[in-house]
Amino acid sequence: MHLYSLPSDVFLVIRRKKTTIFTDCKDSATVLELKKIVEGITKIPPADQRLYTTNSAIMEDSKTLQDYGFNATTSKAQNPTSIGLTFKLSSGEFEDLELCPYSTPPELPDVMKSQDANGQEQAS
16 A cells, blocks of 8 residues: 555735735645636736745746645645735836735724623623
8 A cells, every 4th residue: 555645735825015816726736837826817927927935035937835835734724825926017027026914904893892801791
C-alpha cells in the first residue's frame, strides 16, 4: 500500500488597492494557474499580473502554492492567506504594491449594547 498526500484546498485573499478577491484552489496549483483565476475575474491577462507573498516577495509562475508554504493547514477558509496583486501599467512597468486597510465597522448604537457581560438587562 502506497501512501501519498492528495492535493488539498488552499484558501486565499488576493488584494490590490481597495479590491479583495476571495478564492480557493489546490495546493498543487501553480502561480500561473492562480493568475488565470484572477484573469477570469479582472479580465487582466496573467502576463500583466504580478502576485506577491505575505512578505512582499514576487511569486514565480512555475512554482506551486505548496512551494510557498500555502497548504490546508496554513490557509484555511476561516483564516485565508493574503496575497498581493499588481498590474502592469501602460508604460510597461508594474504598479507599486498597495493594499488599503480594511474599514472598521461603525460602533453599535447604545440600544444594541448589552448592559452587562451576559447581555441581560439589569433590574433597578
